Structures are given as C-alpha cells and as structure tokens.
Amino acid sequence: MHFKPFVFALLILFITPAVFAQEADNNNKTSDTQLSEPSELQIFRKAFPDTTFTATYSERLEDWLITVSCPTTPITTANPATSSKRREITFCWCEGRLIPEAELKRKSHYLPVLEEYPFGGELQSPSTYTKAQIEEYRQAGLASARKNEPFASQFLSDFMYYGSSRKSVEQHLARIKFLGHKVTVNEFIIEPLARVEKRILEERKTSTTIDTFLKGIDHMDGYNWREIRDVERKSLHGTAIAIDFLPIKMNKYMYWRWTKDILGDKWMLASLKSRWMPPYEIINIFEEEGFIWGGKWLIWDNMHFEYRPELIEFYKQTHTEKQ
Incomplete structure (x- = not known):
C-alpha cells in the first residue's frame, strides 16, 4: 500500500514528458504545414492584388484548400472604394489546378492554371x-489530340x-x-x-x-x-x-x-x-x-x-x- 503513491509518481514522471513530446511533435507538424503553403500563391497574389488567396491544409484530403475572395465589382484607380462587397469560393489546390472538390475524381482532365507563356521576345523563324x-x-x-x-x-x-x-x-x-x-x-x-x-x-x-x-x-x-x-x-x-x-x-x-x-x-x-x-x-x-x-x-x-x-x-x- 505504501508503494502506490510512489508508483503513481513514477508513472507521471515517465508519461508526462512523452505526452509533451508528442504534443510538441504535433505542433511542429502543424507549423511545418503552415510554412509549406504552395509557393505559387504569391504569383496569384501579385497578379490579382484586389483578390486574396488563403491556404488551409485539409488532413482529410491531404491537400491545400485555397479560399479565393474578390470584389463583386471592379476596384478602379479612379474609384478605389467602388465596392466593399466581396464574394468567395474554395478550391482544392490539386497541384496547381485549383478545382472544386467534386472535380477531384476528374483531375487528370485538367492542367495547372499556371502554364508557360514566352513573355517578351520575338517569334522564331x-x-x-x-x-x-x-x-x-x-x-x-x-483534332483528335486537341479533343482528348x-x-x-x-x-x-x-x-x-x-x-x-x-x-x-x-x-x-x-x-x-x-x-x-x-x-x-x-x-x-x-x-x-x-x-x-x-x-x-x-x-x-x-x-x-x-x-x-x-x-x-x-x-x-x-x-x-x-x-x-x-x-x-x-x-x-x-x-x-x-x-x-x-x-x-x-x-x-x-x-x-x-x-x-x-x-x-x-x-x-x-x-x-x-x-x-x-x-x-x-x-x-x-x-x-x-x-x-x-x-x-x-x-x-x-x-x-x-x-x-x-x-x-x-x-x-x-x-x-x-x-
């Protein structure tokens, strides 16, 4: 009977660090995930300064969810406060495809939004x-290649x-x-x-x-x-x-x-x-x-x-x- 408090104390001594270690490990994973949002989002943010692109990681989908929020009407230089109303939608990142979750089963039909375009320069002869x-x-x-x-x-x-x-x-x-x-x-x-x-x-x-x-x-x-x-x-x-x-x-x-x-x-x-x-x-x-x-x-x-x-x-x- 006299050993029970001692045994309990030992259990606390050994279990508590393990719990804290696991919690710290989970926190690090979350932190790593937050730091790893798709780098291409900066391109979209630069291209569309009036639109926000917010990334949230989905454990269920094992992918990033990108919430896009943009003005309901254009914000112009002459009238920067033309519209305070905004609308938003959430896409799955899906390696840059930005598609609705319902389209994930058809993802092979789509290419990423960002594709190579030869900015500047002249055409090759x-x-x-x-x-x-x-x-x-x-x-x-x-025609067959273009369709498929x-x-x-x-x-x-x-x-x-x-x-x-x-x-x-x-x-x-x-x-x-x-x-x-x-x-x-x-x-x-x-x-x-x-x-x-x-x-x-x-x-x-x-x-x-x-x-x-x-x-x-x-x-x-x-x-x-x-x-x-x-x-x-x-x-x-x-x-x-x-x-x-x-x-x-x-x-x-x-x-x-x-x-x-x-x-x-x-x-x-x-x-x-x-x-x-x-x-x-x-x-x-x-x-x-x-x-x-x-x-x-x-x-x-x-x-x-x-x-x-x-x-x-x-x-x-x-x-x-x-x-």
Whole structure:
C-alpha cells in the first residue's frame, strides 16, 4: 500500500514528458504545414492584388484548400472604394489546378492554371524549326489530340469574371470604345485595356508602324459565348476577357486553322512575313499590362489577346529565379 503513491509518481514522471513530446511533435507538424503553403500563391497574389488567396491544409484530403475572395465589382484607380462587397469560393489546390472538390475524381482532365507563356521576345523563324518542332506543331493541330488532351483549369477565371454561365457573365459586360472601335468586354478588364490604349496612342505619335497598323483595323471582336472548335470547352471570349483585332484586308495568314486549310500539313511553316500580326511594339505593351498574345501559341491565333496577368507574373518570377 505504501508503494502506490510512489508508483503513481513514477508513472507521471515517465508519461508526462512523452505526452509533451508528442504534443510538441504535433505542433511542429502543424507549423511545418503552415510554412509549406504552395509557393505559387504569391504569383496569384501579385497578379490579382484586389483578390486574396488563403491556404488551409485539409488532413482529410491531404491537400491545400485555397479560399479565393474578390470584389463583386471592379476596384478602379479612379474609384478605389467602388465596392466593399466581396464574394468567395474554395478550391482544392490539386497541384496547381485549383478545382472544386467534386472535380477531384476528374483531375487528370485538367492542367495547372499556371502554364508557360514566352513573355517578351520575338517569334522564331519557321525556316529554322527542327524536325522535332515541326512534329510538335503537327501534333498540336490534330483534332483528335486537341479533343482528348487535358487543358488548363478555368474554374478560377470563371469565378473571378462570372464566366460559369452565360447569364452570369452577361450581367458584367460593358460596351467600350477601344482604339477607335466598339467592343464588348468583361467589366473587370476595362481598366487594363485603358492602360494599353493610353500607351499605344502615345507610341502612335512617333511610330508610323503603329499608325499604319491601327488604320488597317476594320473592327474588333470581344464577348462571344461559344466553345473552341474541336475541344468542346468554352473560349475565353465567353468570359469576355479576350479581344480579336480584325483587319480590313485579309490577304495574309492570321490563324493556324485557316492556314492549314490552304497549306495542309505544312501550315506551321508559313513564313513570318506571310502572316498578319500586330507590331511587336503593340504586343509588348499588351504583355506588360497583363495580356498574352495568341500568336505565341503552337496553334497560333495572331488576332487574339486575352487578359492573363497570372501567366505574365509566372514567367517573371520563374525566369528571374533561373537567372
């Protein structure tokens, strides 16, 4: 009987440190997890400063949950307090795909939101393509490959720009005048387009190349709720964050498919001189303001620009790190 208090004390002595050690270990795991949020979130935060991206780790899913909160209407430079109301949604990180939990079983259908875009620079001359490059272009242009290949997830852009349905996006459209032409776009890209226009018009004063190009534009296309041919998924024209320049004279190659109809399997070898394309001065301005140019895609679309500041920021951060 006299030994019971002593035995109990010994048990406390040995068990307590073990409990504290386990608790400390758990705390360290939590701390490590918190410090390990996806580094790419900084790219999204830089690209969309009015939007917050909050990461919370899910033990159940063994993945990060990313809560995205953005303004209900654009916050502009002229009216920084335009909207105090916000909306939010939570995605699974899923290696950068940013998809709803319900889509996890179909994750192989999606690519990460962030994809490589060659910011800056000029196009390579097709006359210097290797056999491997030519084959890459050929494969990219096959209808069967385009339909079955995974594609970049659009759930984030659909949320940010109300693009999940025709009804919702059409409540956030605006008819604006851009470089002298009327075009319908998403209200969230009005200010970026205004910055582009201001810079182009300033450059036009001293650039005959830009002046000649602008005088040759017949009209512009913006919003168009439609699917991309062959792939059965919505074009970003359907989200109204893309615009096309259409020239008065259609006497040059400007779109890969139209070129393929003429040149067949050698469509990718059309010389740069035979292609209609904006001057690099204009392309550079668009890129510096967060737009990408379709002329740099494998299946090129030289008339096309779309607002993708996250891809521009992705290039800047990844290529700065490599230098």
